[in-house]
Amino acid sequence: GQQLNQSPQSMFIQEGEDVSMNCTSSSIFNTWLWYKQDPGEGPVLLIALYKAGELTSNGRLTAQFGITRKDSFLNISASIPSDVGIYFCAGQIETSGSRLTFGEGTQLTVNP
Amino acid sequence: KAGVTQTPRYLIKTRGQQVTLSCSPISGHRSVSWYQQTPGQGLQFLFEYFSETQRNKGNFPGRFSGRQFSNSRSEMNVSTLELGDSALYLCASREGPRGNTEAFFGQGTRLTVV
Numbered sequence: 183g184q185q186l187n188q189s190p191q192s193m194f195i196q197e198g199e200d201v202s203m204n205c206t207s208s209s210i211f212n213t214w215l216w217y218k219q220d221p222g223e224g225p226v227l228l229i230a231l232y233k234a235g236e237l238t239s240n241g242r243l244t245a246q247f248g249i250t251r252k253d254s255f256l257n258i259s260a261s262i263p264s265d266v267g268i269y270f271c272a273g274q275i276e277t278s279g280s281r282l283t284f285g286e287g288t289q290l291t292v293n294p
Numbered sequence: 295k296a297g298v299t300q301t302p303r304y305l306i307k308t309r310g311q312q313v314t315l316s317c318s319p320i321s322g323h324r325s326v327s328w329y330q331q332t333p334g335q336g337l338q339f340l341f342e343y344f345s346e347t348q349r350n351k352g353n354f355p356g357r358f359s360g361r362q363f364s365n366s367r368s369e370m371n372v373s374t375l376e377l378g379d380s381a382l383y384l385c386a387s388r389e390g391p392r393g394n395t396e397a398f399f400g401q402g403t404r405l406t407v408v
């Protein structure tokens with residue numbers, strides 16, 4: 183089925199560094215959601231985007247809905263140890279109802 | 295406001311058995327979707343329910359089924375369990391069936407089939 187290409191697969195950074203990850207698709211999306219998942223837990227919603235070009239922040243997190251509606255990125259500024267986890271993008275294709283298609287995830291490791 | 299509640303958190307079943315998982319959405323939310331998460335396949339959509347009706351279904355065999363009750367609580371059932379059904383099953387809650395709303399996940403049910 184439809185997949186989102188999420189990159190990078192993993193990142194190892196030092197505390198205080200900025201992080202950027204992105205998702206691309208060959209299909210047009212009308213919603214992008216970014217989630218963080220800790221081991222053994224469900225994904226926690228970080229940011230929701232609904233309009234092409236939309237740029238939204240949530241604390242140190244900033245995400246954008248690409249103009250082409252086929253991509254989105256998430257930036258984390260001044261990373262801290264508790265940012266460790268797996269970050270997923272999820273998109274909703276216009277023709278698929280409210281079904282979410284997920285990226286493969288970005289495993290983030292922050293070294294103190 | 296309570297979040298999405300999934301029960302049980304952990305389950306161990308034997309191949310061939312069946313299992314029922316439960317999800318209570320956020321109060322006021324009427325749309326419930328189910329996802330399967332495995333290391334190999336990632337997060338895969340199972341189905342979505344709204345107003346007690348299945349509105350959307352993913353590419354899973356008929357052994358996977360679900361239902362929704364009038365109070366919006368949902369259950370999913372897997373019959374004739376296979377080893378490959380071992381996964382984290384996640385439930386997502388939305389206000390309504392339209393996609394342009396936020397989807398909130400529960401903690402999941404970890405199913406292990408032995």
